[in-house]
Amino acid sequence: MNKLSINSVFCAATVALLGLSTVSMAAKAPAPLTAQGEQLMASYTATLDALKKEIKAAAPKLDEKKSAAYFTAHGAIAKLPTLPNPNDLKMAPVTFCAGNPAYEEAQTNALLAARPIIKEAKAFLKGNEMHAKLAKCALLTVGAREMATFASQGTEQKSYVDLLLNDDKLIVEVMELGGAYENKFGQSIRNYKAIQKASKNAREKDFFRLWALASSLEHPDGNHVPEGKTAPEAITEYFLSYEKAYLDGELDPAFNTLTPWDCRFIFAFRPLESLVWMRKMIRNYRPDHMKLDYQWRYCRITKTDVPYTSNVPRPVRPDLNLLSMQDYFLEGGICGPRAFTGRASTHAFGIPSRPAPQTGHAALAHWTPDGWVTVFGAHWTQNRFRGQCGLDFELESRVRSKPDEYHQVHRANWLGDALDEPIVNRMRFGVGGGFWKSLAHYKKLAVVQDEDLKELATVGAEFAESNVAAISPNSDWIEEEDGPLKPKEKEFPQVELTEADKTITTDANGVITIPVAACSKPESTEKIRFMKSYDDKFVQMHYNLAGKRPELRSYTLNLPEAGKYNFTATVVTVTIDRSFTIRANRRNIHEVKVPFTLGDWEETKAVPMEFKAGKNKLQLTLKAPNKGISIKSFTLTPIK
Template sequence: MKTRSRKTITLLSAMVLGLLATFPLAEARKIQPEVALNAQGEKLLAEYTEKLETLGTEIAAGLPEVHAQKKAAFETARAELAALKAPREDDAEAVHKAYQAAKPLAESKALDSARPLIADLESFLAGDTLDSKLMKAAILRHGTPRGLAEFAQQGAEEKGLLDKLFADEALMKQILKSGGANGGEYGEAMQVYTAILEKSERAREVGSIFQRLALGTALQQPWLDENKKGSVNGVVHADHKNPDGQVARYLHYEKAHLAGELDPQFKDFNAWECRFITNDPYTNEELAWGREMLRNFRPDHITNPDQRWRYTRIVKSDVPYCSTRHDPSLGLPQQQAIALGGICGRRAFFGRFIARAFGIPSRRSTQSGHAAMNRWTPDGWVNNFGGWWSFNWCGPQGGEDFFLDSRAREHEESYMQVLRAQWIGDALGQDDVSLRNYGQGGGFWDGLAFYIKRAVVEDASLEQAAADAELAALSAEEARLLGESDEILGVDDEIKEIEIPEEDRKLVVGEDGAITVPAVACTGPKNNTEKVAFLDSWGGGMQIHYQRLGARPELLKYTVEAPAAGKYELTLNVSTVSEKYEVIARINRRAMVNTMLPYTKGSWQRTAPEIIELKEGRNTIQLTFRAPNRGVSIKDLQLKPMQ
C-alpha cells in the first residue's frame, strides 16, 4: 500500500489515468522530469535522507529476533506460490484444472507457514514503543526524501507544514491508518487539510466526522491547483480533478450533513472511508441535484433495506443500457446520463456518483472490456454492475487486494499490527507486496503484513453472503452480461402488498373549485404490480411510480365526482428524468387526450393543462403510457373548472 518513488503525473482523462496506472514505476518516471532542487532543496534532501537512514538503523536495532527456520519456511512457501503461473485462456483444460487444484493448496501452505511467525511477533507488533520512529520512516519512505524536499524548498510555509506533520504523532497515525497521502504527496495533502481547517470550524473538532472527512479529502486529493496533482501510484488513484476544488467539496458535504441530506451512516465513517466520498469528478451542483432527484423521483431507492443496492438501484431501474450519446440541452452531465442511458461505463459512473451524493464511499471498478463499481455496506464492500473482486482493479490496486484490506480494517487492533509490519519494511527499505498481483512479491516484513491480514480475515470467519458466493461463481463474461442487464443477482423482486392510509387517498376540493386527486387514490390497480409501484413520498404522503421496467402497459384508473358538468383543465404533478413523452388520458371511456410529460430533471412540475369535459357526478379517468416507456412519478392529478 506504499510506493517508493514520487511521480507527478498529469491526469488527462480517465482512459489515460487507467493506462498510466499499469505502467512500471520506471516508465512513470519518464512521463515528467523531476523538479529541479535549489540550494535549499539539496540541503533538505540531505537532511531527509540522513533522517531516514538514522531511523532505519535505530528501528533495526529495536526489532526482535525472528526465528530463522520459521522465516525460511515462510519465504519458501511464498516462493512456491509465486512460481505458479496462471494459464492462458487458450491453454488446455488440463492445464487450467492443474492450476486450480494447485493454487489453493499453495495459498494455504503460505498462510500456514506465516502463522507461527505471526504468533511469535504478536506481542511486539501489538506494542507502540517504536511507533514514533516507524511512522516517520514510513512517511519519509512513501513521500521519498527527494519528493518531500521538492515540496519543502518552496518556502518556509511549505517546510513548516511538513515540520508540523512530523511533530504531531496523533496526526501521523491517523494519516497512515487512513492509507497515507495519495502518491506520497504529504506536503500537498497538508496544504489541502490546512485550507479546509481554516474555512471550517467544525473540521477542527478532532475525531469528529467533519475532521475525518477533511482529512480523507486531503489525503485522497492532495493537490491544490492544476500543477500539483497526485500520482496514480498511491494507495488508490483519484477520479480526475475535483471540479469545484477540495475545500468547496468538503464544505458541500458539511452543509449537506448538517441539513440531514446524507445517509444516516455517514456520521460514522472513518477517514479512510471518507477518501472515497468526496473524490468525485462531478460538480457540487450535480451532487445536490442527484439527492433532490432521487428524493422526488425514486424515494424507495433511498430507503432500500438491501444496502448493497441502496441508491445505486436507480441505475438498474432507470438508466437503460444503450449506446452512449450526449446532448447538452438536457442539462448537466449526470442529468444527461440518466436521461439518455448508456453503456456500462456511463451506468457505473452514475452509480458511483449517486452513492457518493448521499455520502456512501464508492470507487471505480475496471474490468476487462467492462466498467463496474465497488461500494461500502455495513456488511463490507460489494461490487455493483460487474464481476467478483478477482476480475476488477482500480488504478494500480487489484480488487482482491482492496477487498482483503477493507475486511482486515474492520479489526482495528489487529490492523495496527499490519501497519507496524509494513512500517518496519519501509524503515528497512524492503519492497512492497504487489497491489495488483495478489500477495506477490515484497520483502519479509511487508509479506508478513499481508498474511496477518489474511489470518485476521480467515479467523474472523467472515462468510460470504449467498449473493456474493453466487457472484463469485460467475465467469468474467457472465458477470459483464449481468452488469449490462437490469437483473440483480440474489435480490427478491417479489411484489409486496401495501396499505394506503385513507388520508393519502382523500380527494381535496379547493376554494376555486379545483379537485386534487392523489395519484394513489386510483381504483385500479389497488396494489403494487410489475409496472406500478406505490411509494411513500420523501416529503410526506404518497406517490405512484409508473416504471420503465415491466412486461406491458397498465392502466391507472380514477373515479372523480364532479360538482357540475363543464370544461376542466387537467394537469398532472409529475417527476421525470428523461426527454418528453406522452401520457394518454381517456375520459369516461370516450374522449382521449394525449398529454406531453415535461422533462423535469427529477423535480416536481405540472403538465401543461389539457381541456376535458366532465359530466355532473361520477366520472372515470384512465391513464397509461405507450411502450416502451421511461419511468415517471406522479404525485396527483388536478381538475380545475374553467371560468
C-alpha cells in the same frame, strides 16, 4: 533453536527471492530536485537514517529456521506458472487468486508457515512504544522525495510539509489512513488545512476532522477541479457541500458510522453539481431506492433508468446544455455510463464508492455496513484501480473492520520500510515483498480466517451489460430451483396507505385534488410502483420502463354539476418527450405532455376537459417506450 536479528533473517532468507518482489507500478524517473530540494532531501534523509537505526535495534529476534521456512513457502507463490488463456478470453484466467488450485495450496502452506512467526513477533506487533517512530519512518521512506519537491516550491508549500513532519500524532493518523495517493503528502496537508480553515467542525470534531484528512489523502490534487479553481478550493467546496447535506439529514443514515479509512472514498471524481443533482433527483423521483438493502441502495437507479444502449451520441441533446450525468438518463449507454451513474448515486448520499474497472468493462465497488461489494461487473479477481488489484483492496477493507488487528499489519509493514524491503505486489495478489512486508499480508489473511470475516458476493453481474433484472432480496426476481429466472407473482413491494392518501378533496374554490393513490387499484406491479415520498409526507406513483405493455389506473370522482376543468398533474421526470394518456368517461382521450423536470416536482401544462354531473371516470396509461415518470397528484381547476 537459534535466534537471529531481523537483519540476519532477512539476509539469509531473501537472497534467492528478492528478485521476485516487485512494486505495484512501473517506477517513474523522478524529476531532478532544485538546490533547495536537495538540501531538504538531505535533511529528511538524515532523519530517516536515524529512525532506521533506532528501529533496527528494537526489531524482534526471530527463530532462524521457522523464518527461513516461512519465507521459502511465501516465495513459492511467485514461482507458480501463469495460467494459459487458450480461448483468448477478455477476462483471462487469473493465476494469483483462490480460483487457481495451485495458488490456494501455496497460499495455505505460506499462511501455515507464517502463523508461528506472527505469534513470535506478537509482542512487538501489538506494542505501542515504537509506533510513532515506525509511522514517521514509513512516511519518510515513501514520501521524502515528493515532499522535498513540493516544499522547495515556496514558503507556503514548505510550511505544510513542516507542519506534518513536526506533528507525530498527525503522522500516525496519516499513515494509519493509508498514506497519500502518489505519496503527495504536502499537497494532502495543504488541502486538509484549507478544509479546516473553512469548517469549524473539521477543526474541532474528530469525525469531521478525520473525514477531511482522509479525503485530502485520497485526493491530493483534488477529486474534481473545475477550470478557474485550485485543488484546495475545489475539495473544500466539496467538503462544505457534503457537510451541509449531512447536517441537513440528506445523507444516508449510516454516514456517521463510517470509519476514517472508508471516508477516503466519499468524494466522486465528478463535478459537485452532478452529485447534488443526483441526490435531489433520487429523493424526488425514486425514493424507494433509498430504502433498499445496502448492496442495491441508490445504485439500482442504473437498472431502472439507464438502459444498456450502444452507439449513443454524446451529448444526446446539446441544446439542453445538460450535465453529463443528466445526459446518461436520456438514452442510457454502455457499461461506462451505467457504472458512472451507479457510483454517482452512492456518492451522492455519502456512501463510499470507487471505480472497479475490468478488462473491456466498467464496474464499481461500494461500501455496505457488512463490507465492500462489487456491482455491475465480475468478481474482485478481475478488477483493479490506482495500481491495486481488487483482491488486495477487498482484503484490506475486511481487515480494517478490526482496527486492533490492523494495528499489527501497520507495524509489520512499517518495519519493512525501516529495513528497505520491497512491497508485496499490489497487482498480483500476495506475490513478492520482503520478509515483514509479506508477513503483513499474511497477518491480514490470518485475521480474515480467525475472525471469520466473510467476503460479500458480487451483485448485478448478471445485468452488467443488459436489462435483465437484478437478483436481490428486494428485487422483483427470484431464482427458482429449476434454474431459470422468473418474475415473482404479486410479491412487489407494497406501501401502506392512509385514508388521506386515497381521498379526493375539493377546496373552497372548487379546485379538485386527486391523490395518485386514490385509484381503484393502488397496488405495485412490475411497471407501476406506489411508494412513500422520501420524507414520508405523501404517496407517489412511479410508472417505469419495465415491460412492453401499458397498464391502466382508474380514478372515479363525483361532481355536483357538469363543467369544464383544467387538468394538470404534479410530476417528476428525467427524460425528454414524455407524455401520458387520460381517457375521460371512455369517450374523450387527452394526451398530456410531460415536462422535462430534471428531477424536480413540476406541474404539466393545463389540458381543458369537460365532465358531467355525477360519476366520472378517469383512466391513466402510458405508451411504450415507458421511460419513467413519477406522479404525486392530479388537479382539476374549474374554468370560469
